[in-house]
Amino acid sequence: MINYIWVGMFVIGLVYAAITGHMEEVNEAIFKYAKEGVTLCFGLIFILVFWLGIMKIAEVAGLLNKLAMGFKPLLKKLFPEVPENHPAMGYILSNTIANLFGLGNAATPMGIKAMEQLKKLNHNRPEASRSMITLLALNTSSLTLIPTTVIAIRMKYGSAHPTDIVGTTLIATTATTVAALLIDRYFYHRRQKKNKYK
Template sequence: MVNLIWIFMLISGILFSLFNGTVDEVNKGLLESAGQAVELVIGFVAVFTLWLGMMEIAKRAGLLELVTKLGFPFIRRLFPDLPKNHPAAGYIMTNLSANFFGLGNAATPFGVKAMKELQSMNKNAEQASRSMVTFLCMNTAAVTFFPATIVSMRLSEGAADPLDIVIPAFIATILSCSAAIFYDRISWKIVSGGSRD
């Protein structure tokens, strides 16, 4: 369905440009976008390679096991169907920690690994499990203490005080994450009738 929407938007945009006489602008935009896409992918590959390597080092050094043991009491209430010492718990904690410090690029590989681990214990492969939905909500609306990307953008744009966003952003992300968890719990009770499966 999503593919059909994209195809419809692409074709309608091209047809509109033909009737509007702006085909040159469309061609220019297509070429510029293609170049930007390549730059974006190369940047992502570099970042993913770095953080996946760091993740493998942390895993072999036993750091993920330590994070899992320390963080499990916290996430047990949020993920009641997650078994104790499951690898997903370590990836979830590492993802949330990276988001907490505003390291979105570092959080993404950990989030992908967490989802793969959660999918491995999913009884219905065609439908997201309770833990997968909860993790997606928490990851999307993660609590961020220090929004490093926004601070660096404000710094590069010459803001007088690039750090004045830190406290408001922290409060806003606490509220958004709390709302996401609340909505997740309420909607799960409505959809499943309160069952854990």
């Protein structure tokens, strides 16, 4: 569905530019920002490789396992339908830890894998299960300790203090994560009450 939305926006933009006589500016913007996008991606690769390397060292040293063990009791309460040793729980833990370090590129594949496993637990029904909705809320709000990607972008564009955003990011993502989980639980209990009285 999202592909159709993007294509629709692109086509509407091009048609509007053609009608209003702004095609030259559109062509200029396409080439300018395509080049800038590639340059930015190469700049981000170095930062992401560094932090992924740090995560690998932490994994070998056993720090990630300790962090995962710390989060496991909380995640078991958030995902009561998921058996403790099910692959979905491992992917959820990996996704959460990658998000903690601001590694969205590393977190996304883990989130997709977790969602696939949760869909299997849901017997491939077309409607999302409680755990699938909770994972989406948790992943979207994503509590972040170190916003690696944002720091990399700030460094790329010459910020004098690229790490100044760490404190505000922690406060903002803590607030959004708490809000997302409260809203998730509110609507879950509301659905349960509706089903009870049907």
